[in-house]
Amino acid sequence: MDNLGIARVFTDIGDLLEIKDANPFKVRAYRNAADIVGHMAERIADLTDAEVRALPGIGKDLSAKIRELSDTGALAYYDELRQEFPPTILDLLRLQGVGPKTVAVLYAERGIATLDDLETAATEGRLRTLKGMGPKKERLLLRALAEHRTRVGRHLIGHADDVATRVIDYLRADATDTTIVAVGSLRRGCETCGDIDLLAIGTNDQLMSRFTSFPGVERVLGQGPTKSSVLLQGDVQADLRLVPDESAGAATQYFTGSKAHNIAVRDLALQRGLRLNEYGLFRVADDHPVAGASEAEIYAALGLAYVPPELRENRGEIRAAADGALPRLIERTDLKGDLHSHTTATDGHADVETMARAARDTGLEYLAITDHSQALAMANGLDEHRALAHARHIREVSARLDGITLLAGIECDIRPDGTLDLAEDCLAELDLVIASVHSAFGQAEAQMTDRILRAIASPVVDVVGHPTGRLLLRRDPYKLDIEQVLDAAARAGVAMEINSQVDRLDLSDIHARLARARGVKLVISTDAHAPAGFDLLRWGVMVARRAWAEPDDVLNTRPLEAFQASLRRHRKGASAT
């Protein structure tokens, strides 16, 4: 079993123990272990017992369980726990506002073990008589259920990409003559994917049977000579298509989509007396093939510049491609720095120097260390005194490291009333201030909007962090008048973050494009909590590309000095010093 699989088991155990009302520190130990294993760069199965044992938070018991899982793929203790509750009970925990205590009561008092059970009971008003519940709670539960339903069957792009990579590597190992690529929403960089679409180019007749015997396959949904579908562990569906070399470009284009983009492109082809399908571009009159081997060839034959996959949503890209007006999209290598990261000073997993070295190893020239402020007590947030001491430490480390410069920043909470969590004179001492909302998500739209507007109005704020607070597939964004916020940010010269965590991607592509249109500058940051976190920049870049962003739209494409000069605090007329 791989790291993510082990992490998932430990997370489940933590949840089940919590439902059992076990020692909370034991629960935390399992969650902590899940976090560590899930974020490790190297395969934990490759480490020696002593090395596993040496990881912070992994002791005798957990290291043995890790070994059992990585060797056998199963864990007796986990199986015992699952005997005590129906496995579906963990689905209930995914609902907003439902925690372990509620799940325990629902199961013990009403025998509720599935989402359907819960919906029936809530609809029939059978929950309001439970202690601690009332009609209002019933309504909240029904709303949480409805929100949850819109999310099932979808997967975070980071997760889908992991799975796709594993399948592709497995197929390639045995089919070195065949090109295999991910297409569909994954290639377009959509924030979530319904299923994984893979395309193989060649004539390998063993490929389909090898695909359906991939070790992660739970069920074969269909298998033919050119098309197969499987259901993988974790409820991910994967489809594989096989096409001959001469159709490579046409098939890649066709299966990449989006549907709306393809319809528009085919329509354009018809206007020119051409027909486009997954096999190629043909003259309508005599079926003569015009193009098909590469995507670029097809777009060119239609009088279009090559359209990057991230833009293929029929949102103006075809007109722009015809006019030669497509943007020069930002690329990962354009980024010179990362502006959001955490260390062990608060809730990160590595110290300042370790994070700095990891950032440098991924090719970054500067890194802002931005630990939490005091309001996030759970994360051991910094008060003014600790924030300034931490800044001194960050600058010391920066001075002795070659190849990377550290900025002493902070991710400062925006309190419910819109005031900042740390005093302005303290924040003014720092190199970068990200202002973020981490509490009172339920505020009314006007209140939340005013709250963020007030933060933007503060002269010491440089960036608004994860501006809408959404957690993909888990929590909707808080209610917010985003256009009012963007207008204020444009006036104040405050940048908006694209947070690269795969469950945030916040701003979204849509909002980031709105921001660009208003002249609001973007930053792309990882919010890394561990050294491996810097790899996530690719997802933030993907969102920016889907927002049509060019390098100049994103402040951290600039070399350090130019970046610092662009911060409002250093601009002429800024009141902070």
Add this chain to the structure above:
DNA sequence: GCCGTTTTCGGCCCGACTGTTTTCAGTCG
């Protein structure tokens, strides 16, 4: 369950919000 010992047991980040209460329990971050 981990850790660090004052070496074998006690401590392990907490504060705000909500819906239910009438002083609190549960959830969230």
